[in-house]
Amino acid sequence: MSHTSPATYLVWSILSSLLGCFLVFHLWKFDRFRCLRWNNGPYSGAFKRLMTYTYLLSVPCIMAYALGFAVIKYEEGLIYLPEYGIIPKPWEFWSQTHKSAIFPLYLVFTIAWGLEMVTHLEELCFWLFLVNSGAVQQDWFRSLYFKTWIGGSLIAITYMPLVTIFTRADPVKCEAFTFLAGSLGSLSLTLWFLPILWTFPSFLKALKSNNVDTRTIVRLTTFHELNCLRVVFRLVFVLPLMALAIDGIRPHQHVNDSMFWTEFLASIAAVGCIISSAITLVIFFPRSVESEVQSRHATREKSQSQSRSRYSRHMRRDSELSERDSAASPYPQKRPSSVAMYSNSDAHSPLREYPPLDSDHLLKADHGLEVPVQGPTAVFSPNRRVASGIVIQGTVVPSSPPTNLTERALQAHDQRTSSVHPFVHNFTSPIDLMDGAQQTRWYVKRQYGPRIIV
Numbered sequence: 001m002s003h004t005s006p007a008t009y010l011v012w013s014i015l016s017s018l019l020g021c022f023l024v025f026h027l028w029k030f031d032r033f034r035c036l037r038w039n040n041g042p043y044s045g046a047f048k049r050l051m052t053y054t055y056l057l058s059v060p061c062i063m064a065y066a067l068g069f070a071v072i073k074y075e076e077g078l079i080y081l082p083e084y085g086i087i088p089k090p091w092e093f094w095s096q097t098h099k100s101a102i103f104p105l106y107l108v109f110t111i112a113w114g115l116e117m118v119t120h121l122e123e124l125c126f127w128l129f130l131v132n133s134g135a136v137q138q139d140w141f142r143s144l145y146f147k148t149w150i151g152g153s154l155i156a157i158t159y160m161p162l163v164t165i166f167t168r169a170d171p172v173k174c175e176a177f178t179f180l181a182g183s184l185g186s187l188s189l190t191l192w193f194l195p196i197l198w199t200f201p202s203f204l205k206a207l208k209s210n211n212v213d214t215r216t217i218v219r220l221t222t223f224h225e226l227n228c229l230r231v232v233f234r235l236v237f238v239l240p241l242m243a244l245a246i247d248g249i250r251p252h253q254h255v256n257d258s259m260f261w262t263e264f265l266a267s268i269a270a271v272g273c274i275i276s277s278a279i280t281l282v283i284f285f286p287r288s289v290e291s292e293v294q295s296r297h298a299t300r301e302k303s304q305s306q307s308r309s310r311y312s313r314h315m316r317r318d319s320e321l322s323e324r325d326s327a328a329s330p331y332p333q334k335r336p337s338s339v340a341m342y343s344n345s346d347a348h349s350p351l352r353e354y355p356p357l358d359s360d361h362l363l364k365a366d367h368g369l370e371v372p373v374q375g376p377t378a379v380f381s382p383n384r385r386v387a388s389g390i391v392i393q394g395t396v397v398p399s400s401p402p403t404n405l406t407e408r409a410l411q412a413h414d415q416r417t418s419s420v421h422p423f424v425h426n427f428t429s430p431i432d433l434m435d436g437a438q439q440t441r442w443y444v445k446r447q448y449g450p451r452i453i454v
Helices: 006-031 046-076 096-100 102-133 144-166 171-209 214-249 259-284 289-328 407-417
Strands: 078-081 085-088 362-364 370-372 378-380 396-398
Touching (some): 006 046, 006 259, 046 102, 046 259, 102 144, 102 214, 102 259, 171 214, 214 259
Antiparallel strands (some): 378 396
């Protein structure tokens, strides 16, 4: 796009900078940048690290390409040629410093495009594996789809830079062949997504018929809608660049000779590229608003409980001092009865720590004494760490009637008796996957009585 106006690269620069800001904001809201650590979560193996850093590296590469060319185009400016009029200065008239920066910037862009194809190929292979797996306990990391992703990723990150390297003598041809190679690869991946999007509603219906958890259905439905939007914007990104590339490699150019169509197609491609990359960020690192609200509520409850505990300690200390002073006084003071202490006038007093015993809560014992009935006991709920890594503080809650199985055990039982793949139940993100050997095994620990040694 060396023949385009500086405003085209300004659009690319603004949109890519917004993508970078959204990346920082989303990762901070997601888990406070904990996902960037080398060891993050129980399944942070080589696959998750590779996919995380592959995507995160592509965003600054796009920003460097857009910002670099925007600076060059505005510094070079426009030029008047008798046959063409006022046009952006061709690269042949650029300074030597700017000429030497053309190839590195294109190489950075091809690396970013290759990494983007790696991420989209992984999602394509994963969804094909998930839809076609059924109840077969097949491991993703030993399947044909995973091997296909490895081979395709090696090809993507190899042929894209090679095309740029072999055509670097002519920057215009280098740009045309780079756009052609990248658009063909991305278009093929995007078209392969269409059958998955077409069959995914029937896949969701099959999951509903198998009584899969409602939260799992909601997550998969959300990802299906996001993938539909991303496919649309991927086409918006790929098709304009393919049109410019095909016209650029022809001897007689029609589209590239028009300033309007060149700038329009290049700007539309920028919109599709940035929005599709933002959707990929949301898919790879999905936020759980429910967990975030629970975490904030737990933090607020913890601070309030600490303030209440400090207030109760102060009140106990004041009451001990008052009792000590009354015991040391030479004039005995009559202690009011419990009924008088908890009269209606001071029912809302802050000094009241224990509630009065109503007559409905009392029973007559055999020896004539009033014995209070035992009410519902309090149960302490321990701290819980959710899937995103956020720790929800424990609280004291009233005990509920005992149940046979916990929620987690019921979920494990449903997974064991379900006719769908375990990845469906445990799905949170296409890169947050567990190895087959690391799946949770639920068992009943056998209890033995005391052993008598003679």
